[in-house]
Amino acid sequence: MANIFAMPTDTYEQKKAIIRKRHLALWDVIHSCEREGSLDSAIRKERVNDIAGFIQKHTTIRLVICNGKKSYELYQKHFQNLGVSCVYLGSTSNANRSIKENILYEQWKQTLWEALGYGNKTM
Template structure:
C-alpha cells in the first residue's frame, strides 16, 4: 500500500453541464499527469463517439474535446492508500470537494465511471455535494465484459444533459 495524492486538476469550466467522476488516477494516469492514461481504457473512445469527434491524442486535444462538449471530469478521491491501480485496494480516503466544483459550473448531472466511483461518491461526497449520481459501466480494461459498442450505448444517456 502506498499513500498517494491526486496531482492534477479537474477539467471543467463554468459552461460544463455534465460531470464524470472516476475513483482515483491509475499508475499510468499518474505517470502521464492526466486522466484515463492507460492505453486500453476506453474513456476517450467512448466520449469521442458520444461527441461525434475524432479520438483525441494529446492532453490539450482531450481537454478541448471535453470542454467543447460541456463535459467536466474529475475523481472522487484526493488522497488515499492504494496498491498500484487497484480500486479494490483503496483505503483511508480523503475526498475531493465535488460540491465546490459544482458551485462553479452549470452541471446538470453527475455520472460515475463504474461501480467503485459511484460507491465512493455516495459514501464521501453526496451529502456535501447535494447531488445524486448516475452509475455508468466502467471504461476500464478490467471491465472486459462490456464491448466498446455496449459502453457507447450505455453512456449515451449523458447526451440528454449536454
Template sequence: MFYYAHPQNRFWRILPRIYNNHQTLETNEEKSQFLLEHRIALWDVLHSCTIEGSSDSSIKDAVPNDLTFLLENSDIRRILCNGTTAYKLFQKFQKFDLEKSVEVLQLPSTSPANARFSEETLEKIWKEALLHHK
C-alpha cells in the same frame, strides 16, 4: 498524467464516437479541448488514497475531494460516475446540500478490467447518459 491514461482504457475511444467525431484523442491538450467543446468536466472523487497498482479493491486511507464549491458555482446538472467504486465513494463522501438538483448516475467502468462490457455496449450506455437528459 491525465484521466484514464491507461492505453487500454476505453474512455477516450468511445467519447469522440458518442459525439459523432472521428477524431483520435491522444494528447492531453486534444483531450482537454474536446472536453471543453462538449461541456464535460472531469474530476476525481478522491483527492488521495493508498492503492496497490490500479486495483480499486485495495483503496485505503481515502481522502475525498470537496466538490461543494465546484457544484455550487457551476452549471453541473449531472454527475456520471465511471464504475461502481467511483459511485460508492461518491455516495460515501459527497455530502452536500445543493439548492439545484444534481443527478448522479453509476455507469459501467471504461477500465480494461471491466471485461463484462464490450466497447460497443459501453458506448451505447455512456451515450444515453451524456446526450439524453431528463
C-alpha cells in the same frame, strides 16, 4: 468520449477540447489514496476531492456521471445531498472486463447525449 463525439484525441489538448466544447467537467472523486495494483477494490484510506465546493462554484452542473462502482459509492457516501443528479455507468478502465466494450460505449453515449439534450440525434 472521443468516439462518442467523433473528435480526435491524439494530444492532451485535443482531449481537453472535447470536454470544453461540450461544457463538461471531468474530475476524479478521489483526491488521494493507498492502493496496491490497479483494482478499485484495493483502494484504502481514500481522501475525496472537494466536489461540493466545485458544484457550489459551478451552479449550472445538472448531472454527475460516475465512472465505475467505486466512484459511485464514494460519491453517494460523501456527496449525495448536493441536489445534483448522479448516475452510475460501467467503468471504462481496462480492468473492467464484466461489460463488453460495445455495450459500455452505448451506455455512455446514451447518457451523455441525453444529458446534453441531443436525444437520439447525431452530433
